[in-house]
Amino acid sequence: xxxxxxxxxxxxxxxxxxxxxxxxxxxxxxxxxxxxxxxxxxxxxxxxxxxxxxxxxxxxxxxxxxxxxxxxxxxxxxxxxxxxxxxxxxxxxxxxxxxxxxxxxx
Ligand SMILES: C[S@@+](CC[C@H](N)C(=O)[O-])C[C@H]1O[C@@H](n2cnc3c(N)ncnc32)[C@H](O)[C@@H]1O
Numbered sequence: 001x002x003x004x005x006x007x008x009x010x011x012x013x014x015x016x017x018x019x020x021x022x023x024x025x026x027x028x029x030x031x032x033x034x035x036x037x038x039x040x041x042x043x044x045x046x047x048x049x050x051x052x053x054x055x056x057x058x059x060x061x062x063x064x065x066x067x068x069x070x071x072x073x074x075x076x077x078x079x080x081x082x083x084x085x086x087x088x089x090x091x092x093x094x095x096x097x098x099x100x101x102x103x104x105x106x
Contacts (some may be wrong), residue, residue: 014019030098036092044096050106054082 018024021043028035028077032049060071076082097103 019080028076032091034088039096041095042098044093045098045100046102046104047093047095048098048104048106051086052076052082054079 012071014106021040028038052072055074056075056076058075060069062068063070076085093103
């Protein structure tokens with residue numbers, strides 16, 4: 001009776017970064033303008049933002065079982081001041097998005 005050759009072991013998956021442009025295995029925290037400025041041009045496929053809305057309110061919630069306090073201020077000196085704070089961030093996100101961009105602005 002002929003012997004069957006054992007099936008070859010599957011090759012180990014290469015441990016490459018999903019992107020050569022930016023380390024997508026990291027969650028970067030902090031002011032998004034500072035974080036954007038560390039990124040090269042055209043390195044991002046998708047951006048979703050839910051920025052402050054200029055609602056002239058401050059928000060505070062106690063989150064989850066630990067009741068961690070999460071808060072942010074959404075009061076600005078004027079609508080122009082709000083736009084002035086958003087404009088450089090929008091310029092940066094336009095710069096870092098690829099031409100195949102997906103952008104969702106909530
Ligand atoms: C309308 S809330 C959106 C909340 C978010 N969608 C969520 O479910 O937690 C606006 C959020 O933007 C954050 N934020 C405000 N200015 C920021 C900035 N310069 N960089 C990064 N995040 C900022 C606030 O802390 C707040 O959490």
